[in-house]
Each structure stands twice: as C-alpha cells, then as structure tokens.
Amino acid sequence: MSIRTRLHEVIFEADTGAGKAFDTSLIVVILASVVVVMLDSVSGVHEVHQETLYRLEWLFTILFTIEYAARMVAVRQPWKYALSTFGIIDLLAILPTYVALLAGGAQVFLVLRILRLLRLFRIFKMMRYVSEAETLKRALGLSRPKITVFLLTVLSIVVVIGAAMSLVERNTPGFESIPSSMYWTVITMTTVGYGDVVPLTATGKVLASILTIMGYGIIAVPTGIVSAELIRASGQTSITTQACPSCARSGHDPDAQYCKFCGDLL
DSSP states (O other), X not given: OOHHHXXXXXXHOTTSHHHHHHHHHHHHXXXXXXXXXXXXXXXXXXXXXXXXXXXXXXHHHHHHXXXXXXXXXXXXXXXXXXXXXXXXXXXXXXHHHHHHHHOOSGGGHHHHHHHHHHGGGGGGGGGGGOTTHHHHHHHHHHHHHHHXXXXXHHHHHHHHHHHHHHHHTTTSTTOSSXXXXXXXXXXXXXXXXXXXXXXXXXXXXXXXXXXXXXXXXXXXXXXXXXXXXXXXXXXXXXXXXXXXXXXXXXXXOTTOOBOTTTOOBO
C-alpha cells in the first residue's frame, strides 16, 4: 500500500479503526482551539495567560497545517480539494495566524481582530464528521424550491404591509417611508418586536395585530417543509463514508464504483 493510499484511508475514511481515531483526535483539537480563541477574547484571561494562549494558538496552527498538507498529499487532484468547501474552511483555519505574524504596525490592529475571529472557522471543520450531515444537506436541497416560494410570499407580504403602514402611520416616527415601514414589518412578522417603532393609530394597531398573528403561522411553514423532506431523505438509499481519492468528496452510494462528482474510480 502506497503512502498516499494509506494517508487517504486514515484521513478520509471514517469506517476504519485508524480513520475513527484520526477523526476523534481532530475533533478534540478543533474544540480545544476554538476554546483558546474564545478565552483569548476575554481581557482578564488574555492579560494573565497571554503567553500560554499564544503558544497554544501556534501549536494548533501547526497541527492544522500538517493536517492540511496531509490532505493535499492524500488526494490525486489536490487543487480540487483546495477549492472545495472543506478545503477552503481548512485553509481559513490556519491562514489568519500566519497573516497576523507577517502583518506589522499599529494600523493593522483592526484587521488582526478580524483574523482572530476567522479562526473560529475551525468549528466548521467538524461538519465533515457529523454522520447525518449528508441527510440534512439532501433535505435542504429538496426543500429549496418550496422555501424559495415561501420567501417570495413573505417578501410580498412585507412590501404590501409596509406600504400600508407607511400610509396610515405617515405621521408616526419610524413610518416615514416604505423601507422604514418594511423594517418594522419584518421585525413584527418574526414576532421579535423590538418596540423601537410602534403604530399609534387604530388602523395601524389592527394591522400590527393581524401581522403578529400571521407571523406565528408563517414561522411554522419552513419547519414543516424541511421536516417532510428530512423524512424523505432519511428513507432514501444510505450512503457510505468513503471519500473520492481524487477530489476528496464523500456522499457516495454503497455500490458506487466511480465518484459522482469527478468521475474518477473510487
């Protein structure tokens, strides 16, 4: 067995002993690195343990760099992995630390804060280890047309009610224009109701009451759509954890011989 094949088996195959051990260890490291970033954002902790947190950050960055390089070596077409969703997430997990090291000067401090936040992308590295992620992805894909129609309907309601409120509450602060009235409509329909803008006329209060009641019914619609598609997706043919040796993408049928994404032999 070649080194590339062995690496691919350990890194990308979750149904082997070595693969499970690798995945478990990586999840622990990901969670630990995210905790370190969060602790570093607490001023009291940062002042006392700055040196320790800095060293831990570099330790995690080096580990993720080795992992990223190993993934690039394990696939036959590294550029496909590098441009994939998980490849970009893996790169974002290590890039901020190196950029922060190279950037200097007080003028880049605000940029460095953003880079520190980007390190939290490491939490998304865990998505590939959730066994039901593919089922959820399939269900969301099947729900897309229905959700699109639903969102267009909600948008139409927001525009109509917003225009009506702008007309009946034209002398009330917050309803001076249709866009500002649409803001109030969105907040009210989602039943959040900040309270920064409220109708004062009787007609406006009636419309607000109707919109609030309508909001409770509307919220349940996307939940029902996704739930129904989840049931459908769960009943479909199961998939394996096998990843393509070329593009590193998973989600293949148990009897598949070729990758359904790039066509290479599995």
